[in-house]
Amino acid sequence: MDEKKIENAVKEILMAIGEDPAREGLMETPARVAKMYGEVFASLDESPEFDDYKVFHVEEDPGMVLVQQIPFYSMCEHHLLPFFGTANVAYVPRDGQIMGLSKIPRLVDFVAKRPGVQERITTQIAAQMKRILQPKGIAVSLSARHMCMEMRGISKSGLFTYTSKFDGVFKSDVEMRNEFLRQTGNHSE
Ligand SMILES: Nc1nc2c(ncn2[C@@H]2O[C@H](COP(=O)(O)OP(=O)(O)OP(=O)(O)O)[C@@H](O)[C@H]2O)c(=O)[nH]1
Numbered sequence: 001m002d003e004k005k006i007e008n009a010v011k012e013i014l015m016a017i018g019e020d021p022a023r024e025g026l027m028e029t030p031a032r033v034a035k036m037y038g039e040v041f042a043s044l045d046e047s048p049e050f051d052d053y054k055v056f057h058v059e060e061d062p063g064m065v066l067v068q069q070i071p072f073y074s075m076c077e078h079h080l081l082p083f084f085g086t087a088n089v090a091y092v093p094r095d096g097q098i099m100g101l102s103k104i105p106r107l108v109d110f111v112a113k114r115p116g117v118q119e120r121i122t123t124q125i126a127a128q129m130k131r132i133l134q135p136k137g138i139a140v141s142l143s144a145r146h147m148c149m150e151m152r153g154i155s156k157s158g159l160f161t162y163t164s165k166f167d168g169v170f171k172s173d174v175e176m177r178n179e180f181l182r183q184t185g186n187h188s189e
């Protein structure tokens with residue numbers, strides 16, 4: 001990421017909105033924003049595929065493995081305003097192939113820390129899980145608030161947008177899907 005370029009651009013924006021980038025409160029702001037973009041868009045500096053994981057082996061396949069209520073923060077690619085919420089990620093292992101549990105929230109961060117839309121975060125989490133583990137099934141659901149719908153534009157506070165992606169047994173087996181939905185607090189029927 002080119003921090004110097006971001007700093008200059010932020011200075012330009014401050015001038016364009018009629019602010020004085022030289023006034024005391026704003027003097028360090030371009031550098032702070034550049035640093036902040038480095039954090040919230042951290043994935044742009046990483047490889048395109050998630051690679052921070054280890055695959056382990058258990059003798060017997062468990063059923064569903066679910067990490068739920070994973071907090072995430074992202075920036076919408078339309079307005080560069082935050083959207084944030086929680087993600088539920090479940091899979092059913094194949095051939096005893098499992099991954100370290102902490103790697104699932106790491107994967108969520110990896111996918112979220114770039115300009116995006118909620119739908120893509122949802123499908124990308126599922127796609128990366130599939131690539132890494134080839135599990136029997138994957139279920140991902142996200143619930144999020146979008147600042148671009150709250151503090152501007154339509155200006156509706158407290159709306160939650162729900163997105164989901166079901167693959168494999170979560171698609172073909174209603175019981176599995178309902179176990180996921182029950183456990184994550186959503187009910188399909
Ligand atoms: N599908 C989807 N849309 C999103 C997401 N985040 C923001 N948006 C929407 O992206 C759209 C961008 O639409 P535009 O019509 O180009 O932008 P706009 O005129 O600023 O839209 P308004 O927000 O309605 O004022 C808006 O409808 C946003 O609500 C997201 O994660 N997924």
Ligand SMILES: [Zn+2]
Pocket residue numbers: 076077078079080081148149
């Ligand atoms: Zn937006």
